[in-house]
Amino acid sequence: MLTETKQTTPHRWAALGVLCASLLMVGMDLTVLHVAVPTISRELLPSGSELLWIVDSYALTVAAGLITCGTLGDRFGRKRMLLAGFVVFGLASAGAALSVAPGQLIAARAALGVGGAMIMASTPAIIRAVFPDDRERSVAIGLWTAANSVGVSIGPLLGGLLIEHFWWGSVFLVNVPIVVLAVVGGALLVPESRDTRPHRWDAVSAGMSAVGLGTVVYAFQQLGEHDGAHPVVWATALLGVVLLVGFVVRQRRIRHPLLDVTQFADRRFSLSALCILGCYGAYTALLFLLTQRFQLLEGYSPLGAGLALVPLALANAGGAALAPRFAVWWGPRGVLSGGLLLGALALAAFTLFGATGNYAALVAAGLGSGTVMTLGSDAIMGAAKPERAGEAGAVQETSFSLGAGLGIALLGTVLSLVYRSDFAPVPGASAQQWDIARSSLGAATEVAARTGGRVGDALQSAAEHAFDAGFAVATGSAATVLALLGVLAWRGLRESGRRRHD
Incomplete structure (x- = not known):
């Protein structure tokens, strides 16, 4: 074996706790801004393109840096990469909290993405080194994935809570004490591992x-x-x-x-990465769409919108943690494909019945996505060569980050196109008012409030109808994708499933 661990890991579960805390923090930063966007818009007055960069530069930088950070960790030490990532993440969080201009906040968010990539690319490889036993590693990956998923899910809740009591920069400043504890815990508990015969970078x-x-x-x-x-x-x-x-x-x-692309010839490896990308994309896009819907369509406060997503977060964490046990009962192949199909059914329920009070669909979406993320991650790491664990971790986390970025972009595009095409002309509204209202639900709500009277009510009603139509098409599209992936996983993983049971 080419991977060397410098010390034994008697406290491996405590080390896993450090890794889980770091992924909780990284996951929160992916969604914590969802409820803070209106406040930041009022405070910093960014342009439309600047606001887009403020929201998206984090996921964009994480996705772009994962493979590079994973291979550098293999070469120079994964613990070093992890601790350096903590430091970068903490400094960037403080910079984001103290930003006074859109450009500063964009740069800080990009730096956060660099730190996030360093952390996310290191943790799966460290888990692979610390937990050589297949069963223990499966449980560890389940807990680790649950931490990341919970972070993504509670981001809107934490953001809403902080914004209602403090200024918008507090959504970033909360990372600093977590980083300090993570650096201390990582230095004491996490063992170093690397590829002992690294090639030229x-x-x-x-x-x-x-x-x-x-x-x-x-x-x-x-x-x-x-x-x-x-x-x-x-x-x-x-x-x-x-x-x-x-x-x-x-x-x-x-x-x-830099990346051994022959790994993708392994059907278990490539299909698992594809399932993670599709499932995580649908999950994060659903979080974003529901947060906007709750605030702009149903009048929830930022905190109220976050609280409404608690069932989704709890179910996701439960699915991620229980996935290894489900796999023992029904087999990894059956649980992975079943999780995708459960997610598809949940999204179809949102399409048919809407989001208001649809708690069964929230729980089903969280449970299905949690199981898929855990078992897909475990399959990728289990199929990888030990000396290329950093690469495999980078591929795995790239699937997560690309899924998050592409899911929001693609389903957001679908919703936006349907929203504009379905926005009916409003009698009494000027061409300018109608055109602005058709640009987004937030713009329509603002124009309707300024206009007032029957015309304002009609604009708001048209916007709500158009958003409902776009929401239904977007969730229906995501349900179709997950259903297809579920069938593909069931058929494509049949061979590896048979080999495992032989």
């Missing part, structure tokens, strides 16, 4: 993967904002695709690749 490949992933995610996000009407956006997407294709070709040709 390929900076060209690192640049191609980072820029390629970054431009593709950015282009999708911009397509959701501009309906794909700008040639520059399409050119950016094409550039990203060309770089990623070139990256794959280069990895197949050079002697010591």
Whole structure:
């Protein structure tokens, strides 16, 4: 075995606690801004494009940096990468909290993404080294995935609670004490591990993967904002695709690749990554859509919107933690495909019956996504070679981050297109009022409040009807994707499932 652990791990479960705390923090920062956007808009007065970057630069930077951080961790030490990531994350959190201009906040969010990539790329490889036993590792990954999922789920709740009592910067400043504890705990409890025979680091490949992933995610996000009407956006997407294709070709040709793309020939590895990407994309997009719906359509406060998502968060954590036990009873293949199909049914229920009071669908969506994320992560790490654990962790976390970015961008685009096309003309409203109201539900709510009277009520009613239509189409589209992935997982993982039971 080429992977070396410098010390034994008698406190491996305590070390896992440090890793779980770090992933809880990283997950929270993915969604904590969802309820803070209106407040930040009033305080910093960003333009539309600046606001987009404030929200998305974090996930974009995480996705772009994961493969590079994973391979650097294999080379220089995963514990070093983890602790350095904590420091970067803490400093960037303080910078974000103290920002006084949109540009400063965007830069701080990007730095947060760098720290997040360092943390997220290191933790799966450390778990692989600390828990060599398959059963223990499966439980550890379940708890670790639950921590990340809970962080994503409680982000809106924590953000709403802090904004109602403090200023908007508190949603970032809360990270600092967590970072301090994580640095101390990581230094004392987490063992060092690395590839003992590392190859020369390929900076060209690192640049191609980072820029390629970054431009593709950015282009999708911009397509959701501009309906794909700008040639520059399409050119950016094409550039990203060309770089990623070139990256794959280069990895197949050079002697010591940055990423061993032959791992994707393993059906268990590639299908698990695809399932994580699709499921996590649907999950994070659902969080975003529900948060906006609760606040702008149903009049919830930021805290109220976060509280309404608690059943989803608890079910997600429960599904992630119980997935290994479910897998013992029904087999990993059955539980993975079943989790995808359960998520599809939940999203279909939102499509047919709406979100108000639909707690059964919230619980089902959380339970299904939690099981898929745990078993998909375990399958990826279990299929990887021990000496390439950092790479496998990077692929796994890239699936999460790309899923988050692409899920919001794609389903947001679907909702936006349906919203604008379904927004009926309002008698008595000027062309300018109607055009502004059609741009987004938030804009419609503001225009309706300023206009008042029957015209204002009619604008608000038209906006609510159009948003409902867009929400139904978006959730229906996500349900279709998850159902297809469930069937694909059931059929595609049949061989590996048989081998495991033989």
